[in-house]
Amino acid sequence: MTANRIAHVLIHGRVQGVGFRAWTQHQAQLHGLKGWVRNRHDGSVEAVFSGPGEMVEVMLKACHKGPAGSLVQLVEPVDSVDHELDGTKGFEVRRSA
Template sequence: MSRRIAIQARVTGRVQGVAFRAWTRGQAQKAGVDGWVCNNPDGSVSALLVGPEEAVQDMVDALWSGPGAAAVRDVASEKITPVPEVRGFEITG
C-alpha cells in the first residue's frame, strides 16, 4: 500500500459553470481519493486531494482536462503536510 499524501490545487481558466466540481468529485471517488473541491470568488476552483500517492498524482493530472465544457489554463499544486484526516470527497462551495 502506498503512503497517503495531500495536495492543495488551484485550477484557473473556464472552470466555473461547467460542472467542474461535480466532475472532480466523480473522478476522485473513482480513484479512491478523499478531500474537497470548491469555487473561489476569483473564478478559479480549489481542491484538496488526499490519498495514495499515485492516485493523488493521477487526480492532479486529470485536473488539467476537466469536464468537456471546461477550458483549463493552469493547475497550481503543492504538497502539504501534515496530511489532514479527511474521509470521502465533498463539494464545499
C-alpha cells in the same frame, strides 16, 4: 503500496459553470481519494486531494484536462500546512470561498 499524499491546488481557466466540481468529486471518488473541492470568488476552483500517492497524481493529471466544456489554463500547487481535512469523510463539494 505507495505512501499517502495530500495535494492542495488552484485550478484556473474556464472552470466554473461547466460542472467542474461535480466532475472532480466523481473522479476523486473513483480513485478512492478523500478531500474537497469548491469554487472561489476569483473564478478558479480550489481542491484538496488525499490518498495513495499514485492516485493523487492520476487525479492531478486529470485536473489538467477537466470535464467537457472546461478549458484549464493552470493547475497551481498551494503550499499549505492546514489542508482543512478534519472531519472530511470521502470527497465533498464545499461552499464557495
